[in-house]
Amino acid sequence: MAGEIPSAQPPPAKPGPAHHLGLWRWRRNPLRRPSDRLQAWVTLALALAVLTTAPTAMFAAGDSAHRHYRSTAEDEARTRTQHPATLTQDAPRHPEPGSAEAKEARYPVPVRYVDPYGDTRTGRADVEPGLPAGRTVLVWTDAEGKLTQPPLSTDQIRNHAMGWALLAFLAVPLTGLAAHAAAGRLINRHNLAQWDAAWARTAPHWNTHL
Secondary structure, three states, X not given: OOOOOOOOOOOOOOOOHHHHOOHHHHOOOOOXXXXXXXXXXXXXXXXXXXXXXXXXXXXXXXXXXXXXXXHHHHHHHHHOEEEEEEEOOOOOOOOOOOOHHHHHOOEEEEEEEEOOOOXXXXXXXXXXXXXXXXXXXXXXXXXXXXXXXXXXXXXXXHHHHHHHHHHHHHHHHXXXXXXXXXXXXXXXXXXXXXXXXXXXXXXXXXXXXX
């Protein structure tokens, strides 16, 4: 009957997890385009590449970093030496003497020392809190007699290597996500171009007159 109000229809179903993950592109349906199937294959290929490449990249980066820092530590151990130095000022006191934090804290304090060549020098060395002026401490010097840090320890080598391994592991999925986004933009651009071409062919045949 003309003018009859159609019965209410249920609202369309909300997209499920399969839709958001792109799994619908694998289903056969008349509306699926070749580009949809291409995007599904790109997603699968990138996922497999990330799963297989991430552990390899992590191991390679960690092993390379470990060898690099171990070589650096060996070179530092050959070229750096310890010498006694005298504090020329009192070291600051820690706000919580005797605490675990105070045991780990170090403050830069002016010191006077004799380098490996017999010359008296001054500089700043990190010392324990609360040490008085005139106290003797051991400092590290490089091949030129300048104050420097001690050679890398085993824990530092391991921590540096683990850090690079973690960065390499995270870089792989991030690269995969970036590649997936770039591929999606290219495919969408191709789809838009096809739609524009199809509309250009169809629009002239439309008749707006009743």
